[in-house]
Amino acid sequence: MSGSGGCSIVWFRRDLRVEDNPALAAGVRSGAVIAVFIWAPDEEGPYYPGRVSRWWLKQSLAHLDASLRSLGTSLITKRSTDSILSLAEVVKSTGATHLFFNRLYDPISLVRDHRAKELLTAQSIVVRSFNADLLYDPWEINDAHGRPFTTFSDFWNRCLSMPYDPAAPLLPPKRITSGDVLSCPSDILVFEDESEKGSNALLARAWSPGWSSADKALTTFINGPLLEYSVNRKKADSATTSFLSPHLHFGEVSVRKVFHLIRIKQVLWANEGNTAGEESVNMFLKSIGLREYSRYMSFNHPYSHERPLLGDLKFFPWIVNEGYFKAWRQGRTGYPLVDAGMRELWATGWLHDRIRVVVSSFFVKVLQLPWRWGMKYFWDTLLDADLESDALGWQYISGTLPDGRVFGRIDNPQIEGYKFDPKGEYVRRWLPELARLPTEWIHHPWDTPQSVLQAAGVELGSNYPLPIVGIDAAKVRLQEALSEMWQQEAASRAAIENGTEEGLGDSFESAPFPFLQDIQMEVEHEPVRNNPAAAVRRYEDQMVPSISSLLLRVEDEETSLDLRRSTGNNRPEVPTSINVGPELHREASNQGGLQTIQNNNTLPQLNILELQNAEESTAESSSGGRRERDGRIVPVWSPPSSSYSDQFVGEQNGLGSSSSYLRSHPQSHQLMNWT
DNA sequence: ACCCGGTTTTG
DNA sequence: AAAACCGGG
Numbered sequence: 001m002s003g004s005g006g007c008s009i010v011w012f013r014r015d016l017r018v019e020d021n022p023a024l025a026a027g028v029r030s031g032a033v034i035a036v037f038i039w040a041p042d043e044e045g046p047y048y049p050g051r052v053s054r055w056w057l058k059q060s061l062a063h064l065d066a067s068l069r070s071l072g073t074s075l076i077t078k079r080s081t082d083s084i085l086s087l088a089e090v091v092k093s094t095g096a097t098h099l100f101f102n103r104l105y106d107p108i109s110l111v112r113d114h115r116a117k118e119l120l121t122a123q124s125i126v127v128r129s130f131n132a133d134l135l136y137d138p139w140e141i142n143d144a145h146g147r148p149f150t151t152f153s154d155f156w157n158r159c160l161s162m163p164y165d166p167a168a169p170l171l172p173p174k175r176i177t178s179g180d181v182l183s184c185p186s187d188i189l190v191f192e193d194e195s196e197k198g199s200n201a202l203l204a205r206a207w208s209p210g211w212s213s214a215d216k217a218l219t220t221f222i223n224g225p226l227l228e229y230s231v232n233r234k235k236a237d238s239a240t241t242s243f244l245s246p247h248l249h250f251g252e253v254s255v256r257k258v259f260h261l262i263r264i265k266q267v268l269w270a271n272e273g274n275t276a277g278e279e280s281v282n283m284f285l286k287s288i289g290l291r292e293y294s295r296y297m298s299f300n301h302p303y304s305h306e307r308p309l310l311g312d313l314k315f316f317p318w319i320v321n322e323g324y325f326k327a328w329r330q331g332r333t334g335y336p337l338v339d340a341g342m343r344e345l346w347a348t349g350w351l352h353d354r355i356r357v358v359v360s361s362f363f364v365k366v367l368q369l370p371w372r373w374g375m376k377y378f379w380d381t382l383l384d385a386d387l388e389s390d391a392l393g394w395q396y397i398s399g400t401l402p403d404g405r406v407f408g409r410i411d412n413p414q415i416e417g418y419k420f421d422p423k424g425e426y427v428r429r430w431l432p433e434l435a436r437l438p439t440e441w442i443h444h445p446w447d448t449p450q451s452v453l454q455a456a457g458v459e460l461g462s463n464y465p466l467p468i469v470g471i472d473a474a475k476v477r478l479q480e481a482l483s484e485m486w487q488q489e490a491a492s493r494a495a496i497e498n499g500t501e502e503g504l505g506d507s508f509e510s511a512p513f514p515f516l517q518d519i520q521m522e523v524e525h526e527p528v529r530n531n532p533a534a535a536v537r538r539y540e541d542q543m544v545p546s547i548s549s550l551l552l553r554v555e556d557e558e559t560s561l562d563l564r565r566s567t568g569n570n571r572p573e574v575p576t577s578i579n580v581g582p583e584l585h586r587e588a589s590n591q592g593g594l595q596t597i598q599n600n601n602t603l604p605q606l607n608i609l610e611l612q613n614a615e616e617s618t619a620e621s622s623s624g625g626r627r628e629r630d631g632r633i634v635p636v637w638s639p640p641s642s643s644y645s646d647q648f649v650g651e652q653n654g655l656g657s658s659s660s661y662l663r664s665h666p667q668s669h670q671l672m673n674w675t
Numbered sequence: 676a677c678c679c680g681g682t683t684t685t686g
Numbered sequence: 687a688a689a690a691c692c693g694g695g
Binding site: 405406408409410 | 687688
């Protein structure tokens with residue numbers, strides 16, 4: 001162990017590449033390197049990666065290992081339940097003096113990485129982290145008053161007009177001097193179980209993980225489909241997307257490299273007066289920007305994957321109906337475009353962005369299921385599952401962002417169908433039972449004359465379902481739900497004014513949308529009028545099966561201000577704001593297993609982090625109930641748990657999260673002007 | 676210059 | 687659904 005004294009550990013996470021990897025470069029610069037990957041999925045709580053995501057990770061790690069070997073070292077892999085303890089062990093056994101890693105911005109990583117820094121610094125290890133995941137670190141992008149932006153377009157305009165460019169990509173190291181890898185044996189990591197192997201084998205036909213295929217995908221895209229990106233982006237057929245998202249998720253290609261290469265094209269096309277090309281570049285950069293924004297939001301509002309950023313839907317009576325949920329997952333809603341999307345998702349782990357919008361908006365608006373269920377299902381099934389991006393997407397669809405969609409709007413899958421899939425090819429590919437239906441009827445089989453159906457071999461209600469909910473009925477139901485929501489909201493406000501309400505401990509915090517436990521209890525099992533589906537409405541949209549939570553309180557007043565002030569030359573390494581205090585506030589309220597968690601926080605910025613209680617959730621919550629059906633596309637996926645009532649996370653609807661919104665946008669909870 | 680109505684876009 | 691956009695009149 002000693003000979004190599006002074007070596008550096010490079011901790012790989014979602015930066016599985018050798019090019020433009022600042023942490024690796026720093027390691028190489030300072031001498032011998034030990035490259036480590038630690039697999040500690042328990043730390044992710046309920047967000048244990050889904051089958052396809054794990055499949056990708058496995059391939060990608062193997063690829064990285066091969067590259068590192070060709071450069072002179074290899075990747076050490078560790079199985080762990082505590083990354084930081086494992087890091088400390090690696091440090092000890094290798095005699096390392098430095099730790100380098102690239103930053104992540106999801107809430108779990110923020111806390112974990114900060115802890116790593118504290119712990120190892122205390123052991124006299126030099127710890128440095130780098131930005132490798134974003135064009136700009138979140139704290140670099142602020143408005144004129146030094147406050148974080150709250151809408152995407154402002155954020156993105158600022159990014160595009162920053163006084164300095166994003167860091168230029170680094171070349172890969174020519175050679176790596178290996179630390180003493182023998183002193184630190186790898187664990188074998190198991191990413192798939194027997195039952196998953198068969199389905200995983202199919203993935204390899206369509207995808208090839210690893211940084212070199214990521215590079216290839218990037219060049220192919222830039223030299224080909226990019227030009228038409230703007231025109232083609234409306235087609236449901238995924239042939240015109242970049243296919244970069246899973247590569248980007250695992251950091252196999254650097255987003256800065258993508259940005260720089262795209263910009264080169266942009267300049268080129270601008271000079272040629274190629275306006276279509278320019279437009280495409282802008283559209284594509286925008287989707288890169290959304291990815292940036294998702295990290296930005298996650299950093300500034302670490303609850304965004306769990307809670308609406310705006311409190312405006314706090315009292316919305318979501319429909320808790322497993323039957324709906326199941327029909328959606330299986331692609332049996334009776335709406336061909338939605339169903340085709342859900343079948344494709346299940347079969348391939350992939351979905352065109354447009355179709356993601358269609359199926360998720362259907363989920364939230366027509367079925368009125370709580371968005372976090374849908375998000376969780378995406379997490380479990382998408383090849384490019386990404387917590388920050390998916391949270392942003394679902395919140396956008398649900399209308400809980402200042403610039404999100406208006407909640408009251410229901411998209412009509414039939415109309416969308418003729419827009420995105422005018423010939424019905426997409427539907428026919430994924431719904432073989434409708435393959436013989438003429439285009440005229442393909443997106444609304446329920447209107448189709450019996451004779452036509454018969455000729456096409458379609459028997460509604462038998463081999464293809466009738467619509468699970470009619471669009472008109474859904475509109476009515478949505479309006480009813482909304483007026484119910486307003487009533488609750490008004491009642492709650494009144495209760496506050498009467499001083500009946502306890503409040504949340506924080507005076508200005510609780511103003512617009514107080515937590516109303518009583519009302520929740522009252523209405524819990526009240527069936528909704530005019531609701532033949534016997535759906536039970538609940539006021540918590542925060543329930544995600546099998547998630548139990550601890551609330552960790554975080555002090556971050558000064559530090560978040562620090563972050564905001566810090567500029568170029570002195571970038572904070574790990575956001576020091578994430579200072580997890582030891583005191584846990586967890587107030588279990590007995591009834592029905594509800595847990596209320598109180599936020600004692602009085603600080604202006606969002607400053608609470610919640611960690612998931614790892615033990616109870618992962619196994620069943622992620623992939624547990626899934627079974628593969630050979631040759632059949634219909635998914636079999638059971639929800640993580642059937643006991644919904646005990647997962648309620650108190651202090652809900654992002655009072656914490658939305659506080660900064662409500663303060664900076666006092667109007668935002670009124671954005672939804674229903675009447 | 677300005678208004679109108681249809682169309683497109685909307686993170 | 688609402689706002690921005692566009693091309694006449």
